[in-house]
Amino acid sequence: MKKWMRVLMVIICGLSLAVFISCTAVENDTATETFTAAETTVSSYAEDRALIEDLMARYMFALDWRDLDTYALTFTEDGILDIVGLKWQGREEIKTAIQGPATDADSEGNSNDGLYPATGRHNITNIVIKIDGDRAYGRAYWFHVGNDNPERSAVLNSYGHYEDEMVKVDGEWLFSKRIIYNEQMAEWIGSAENPSW
Amino acid sequence: MKKWMRVLMVIICGLSLAVFISCTAVENDTATETFTAAETTVSSYAEDRALIEDLMARYMFALDWRDLDTYALTFTEDGILDIVGLKWQGREEIKTAIQGPATDADSEGNSNDGLYPATGRHNITNIVIKIDGDRAYGRAYWFHVGNDNPERSAVLNSYGHYEDEMVKVDGEWLFSKRIIYNEQMAEWIGSAENPSW
């Protein structure tokens, strides 16, 4: 074989190799991107909504079981808890604000005499969520049931709604602001305008 | 270099270019498709369910705050609202049908004397959803709480369930038919058979 033929062969092999690497690279890229899509579906409404619904449910468990650390951690570091008129900012302030008694029974220290402890349960329904990148806006209903009576019978105590702002921090959704409206107190009721959209 | 060698070089370069373009095209295709998957996950159960849950929650806010336009827009243009016995079709008819007073207090015009306005809140739970392309079938529970009494205390008023049909129109899920069953009225109760699956 002549010298120029060997040179030509080298060129062909080189080109083919380059194309092969290029194709392989595409294949790897594809695998990676598709995997990422399947794993996190980063910009999916469903994914963000699912995580926020979970946050809102964990908030309730922490609140009703007086797990104040977990409760405070559902807020961002500078998050705001606002019960219309009273407002707290930051996890420490929020924790202090809600660390009172869980039920009237506990505060009076006597209505539990001879009975198992009374409990109170906040429930969330009708969750509306709008996502805008790493920010989210929520509206939802809440109502409270409890059994702080001698029969430990279930009683509906109060209801209202939430107006929320959430932020995604390091992949985790947290409340940056939660406003709680309550229809059982004149000074805590919400606006007459639909707060949703 | 001889003439045929130059011709050969041109052929090799041409082929390589063709392959390169082909590979690049694949890469672009891939990027596009993966992006679409991540953005919308078109045929995902979670995505459709998330949008429908949001619709069902927005419906409640619009209903309870008497935001009749927003309420009517949760239905398709020829959507049906059926409260078992009474049935309305189309947004205008639906809007007219529900534009009565929000609470007994409002209708009687006196029980609000000296008090802040009473409110009523419909809550949805137990949402079952089946998706079939651009159509969906839903079952869910509802209950109503209100405070139309002199103490503005929270009272459970009624409960029942929904049997829904939804359609995806231009990417937005809407009610094409909502039937409301109510367990507080003999003529409005549902079937004794499980309406779900």
Next chain:
Amino acid sequence: MKKWMRVLMVIICGLSLAVFISCTAVENDTATETFTAAETTVSSYAEDRALIEDLMARYMFALDWRDLDTYALTFTEDGILDIVGLKWQGREEIKTAIQGPATDADSEGNSNDGLYPATGRHNITNIVIKIDGDRAYGRAYWFHVGNDNPERSAVLNSYGHYEDEMVKVDGEWLFSKRIIYNEQMAEWIGSAENPSW
């Protein structure tokens, strides 16, 4: 054209064909993988959560409408139903355990006299779900409303919470264990520690 030139042409064509097939293969792979991602988003939190929420809602319809077969099928074949103190394992055992009367009215056989049948409705809220591959852990609140009284008026009867374990069997999420806590009975109440996370 000389012999070696023909050989070279064959080599170039062969290489190009190989590259073309390789690229096409990548394209097919890509299409398949992306399709899969869009169709099922296998490892998506939202997808798993959506299916589990649907399971939890269908469970309630089956329970309240006394659809015992459908109810039992929400459990795995060796699934456990535990109401704190009483425990049943397997679909047949579970079905037998819950096949009693739906309401006191039914059991007494008289309080329905002259009235339409009374109903009871279990509602689920505050659903917390953690996914670990084909296993999931859930916490949620429940409360029960009914109208077993002469006025068929809506009454809140009881509330409590669930502690659940779910397994994905052939793509379908089922309860492998559901523990039901009830705050209306001293022996059925839950722990004083937050059962969630």
